[in-house]
Amino acid sequence: MxxxxxxxxxxxxxxxxxxxxxxxxxxxxxxxxxxxxxxxxxxxxxxxxxxxxxxxxxxxxxxxxxxxxxxIEAPQRKATLEIPQIRREVEARGQVYGYRLLARATGPAPEEVRARLKLPEAEATLYLESLHLADGEAHMFEQRWVVLRTVPGIASADLAAVSPNEWLVREAPYTHGGIACHAEPAGQAAAAALGCAPADPVLVMERQTWLHEAPITYVREHFAQSYRLCLGL
Amino acid sequence: MxxxxxxxxxxxxxxxxxxxxxxxxxxxxxxxxxxxxxxxxxxxxxxxxxxxxxxxxxxxxxxxxxxxxxxIEAPQRKATLEIPQIRREVEARGQVYGYRLLARATGPAPEEVRARLKLPEAEATLYLESLHLADGEAHMFEQRWVVLRTVPGIASADLAAVSPNEWLVREAPYTHGGIACHAEPAGQAAAAALGCAPADPVLVMERQTWLHEAPITYVREHFAQSYRLCLGL
DNA sequence: TTGATTATTATGTGCAGACATATAATCTCG
DNA sequence: CGAGATTATATGTCTGCACATAATAATCAA
Incomplete structure (x- = not known):
């Protein structure tokens, strides 16, 4: 009582x-x-x-x-990944974040990218190649395609100052997307940017996002071998 | 109205x-x-x-x-990973799942593993090395340490028939854990099991689980280069 | 001025009751 | 016996109210 x-x-x-x-x-x-x-x-x-x-x-x-x-019989446990915002990650470790835009071009995307984003052949995209640094060391090399029809504003953004990811996070919310990770040899472009050998393993994270039915972006992020992608729970 | x-x-x-x-x-x-x-x-x-x-x-x-x-200013979007249960994944693709126990031993764990699980030096662990197959092809090679004090039952389990992961999922629920992924060269053991060259890139997924304060298991899963780890949202 | 106390306010949670909805189980009819 | 209609039931949601709790803002005392 x-x-x-x-x-x-x-x-x-x-x-x-x-x-x-x-x-x-x-x-x-x-x-x-x-x-x-x-x-x-x-x-x-x-x-x-x-x-x-x-x-x-x-x-x-x-x-x-x-x-x-x-x-539930065998509970399908889930882990959650906070989608990496490189600047935050680097700064959270107390390192100095750096970013360099290596290439920028407008035009149709290659076949493979078009297929992923379900784009018609002539669709104009903005191609961006950039490198993210931690304390001056190469940390991640990214190749990105942005669909201009969905995000016209990015054409006039100062992407030398703000990384494409940061710009998109702020200006182009998405409704859904997908992520896939795998390991592969760095290859010429990534090796040059990251300062490793072309045959060295890199972790590649591919991401796509959509706003309802409209494709926004497809990005391939290449992480140096020392990088650990950490998920919670 | x-x-x-x-x-x-x-x-x-x-x-x-x-x-x-x-x-x-x-x-x-x-x-x-x-x-x-x-x-x-x-x-x-x-x-x-x-x-x-x-x-x-x-x-x-x-x-x-x-x-x-x-x-929220810049919503930290989260992706969720359904922790791979290899058998399910393989069978969901319509392939035949296979599993082979390659090695089994009891004893103290190596320094690196002890550190991760915060184990005292003499703690007895069960070491397991196994290979998972899809349609007869090597798919994933795993090295696992199980803390016997926490999960004594596994000592008498028939791990030639049921993979350690399946046994643990059914018999040893965990309260929390951690996951980290990276790319690295396969190395001798994994290369031999997966049938690739020791220098070939593999995706390594490290996982640890705990039941409250008691460590359960630490596992290193090596995925063949063709594997895609997919996350949702 | 400063530090402690008190009031205010928006969210967090609880209750009892009602109705909505999905669906397993049953019944009915051909 | 099987297909389709019906019923019973467990969960899903909403309402209106009350009080709890956290945290800011205002007030007061030293």
Whole structure:
């Protein structure tokens, strides 16, 4: 009668999580419905709903109307990557960030890039080649194509002062995109920029972004061998 | 005045999102408080709260008590990686998954691994070396250390039949972990397993997991050069 | 002037009740 | 027996209200 503080949705979530881990609620099985759990904790159903919704968003529960709430068998755990904003990364390490625009051209994009962005053959793009430095050392070499029809403003941007990524982050929000990473030999251009041998391994991160159906940009970022791409959780 | 359906939290979220994109609510600025927005949409404050909370979780808004709700300047967009479960990936592509345990040993872990998992010098670990195949082709080579004190059950698992990762996913849930990716030359062991040259680039994904304070496992996964690590959003 | 105290305010969370909606389970009819 | 209509049920969402909590702003005392 004394203590009995109202249960918070977090405490309910944590309790349920423990029961999942210690298999009180075994993988694949149904757990009690919201009303019953609410009764157990002496709280409103909305509070239980909040707790279970949170666990479902994290991927531990599968909830379906009428069917009930089920413990996911092999939870597909997710890691999150904060899309690298090079300047921030470098400065966060206390190093001096530097940036150089190596090349700039306007014209149609090569076949491979057009395919990725689903561009018609004649579509005009801005091609940019740039190098990002940390304490004067080459850190990342990027090749980027920007679709001028979607982001006309970039044509008049001072890209010698602001890196294309920073400009786009500020001026051209995207609705969705994709990222793929792989390892490959640096090749001529990247090797020259990064100061390594053409056969040396580099981590390549390819990214594309769209604003609804309109393609914005495709970029290939080449990271020096020492770079670690870190993801959380 | 006919239509006037009750506003759903999703529709409110979408409307606010539009206003962020078209800079009706400019970056860095405060947006109206919940009560005002609720009045505008003719709904309860809780509904607005749900909408704004969602946008805050996605990283577009910064909410603080008393201070109000502010549009984030340069939203740090996040990509999510579904931690690869090789069997699933391979089978999802319609290929036949194969797995071979190449080596197994018990003993103390090397200095570098101990440091990562913060292990005392004498801690007993299970070392596993395995190869994952797609349609008979080498796909990924992994070196793994498992802390026996945390997961004693793995000592008696049939790891020739079930890959260590699958066993751990099912039997040893973790509370947190870390992932780092980089490119490096394959080296002797990986080259032999993957059937490439020791100097060929491979994508290395290092992962560690913990159950609260107890270290579970550290793994180095070497992916053949053709592999693409794909992240969403 | 400065430091501590108090008021104000916007968000965070809780409750009870109602209705909406998806869907598993059942029933009905050919 | 099978297809289609119906029902029951668990979750999803909304409302209106209340109080909690964090953090700024205002006030007051030394």
């Amino acid at each position: 004394a203590g009995e503080r109202a249960a918070s949705w977090q405490s309910i979530r944590d309790t349920i999580m423990l029961r999942i881990r210690d298999r009180t609620y075994p993988p694949g099985e149904l757990i009690p419905n919201e009303a019953d759990i609410a009764a157990e904790f002496g709280c409103a159903r909305a509070t239980v709903n909040r707790a279970l919704r949170d666990l479902a968003e994290e991927g531990f529960l599968d909830r379906r109307r009428k069917a009930g709430t089920r413990v | 006919a239509g006037e359906r009750a506003a759903s939290w999703q529709s409110i979220r979408d409307t606010i999102m539009l206003r962020i994109r078209d800079r009706t609510y400019p970056p860095g600025e405060l947006i109206p408080n919940e009560a005002d927005i609720a009045a505008e949409f003719g709904c309860a404050r809780a509904t607005v709260n749900r909408a704004l909370r969602d946008l805050a979780e996605e990283g577009f808004l910064d909410r603080r008590r008393k201070a109000g709700t502010r549009v």
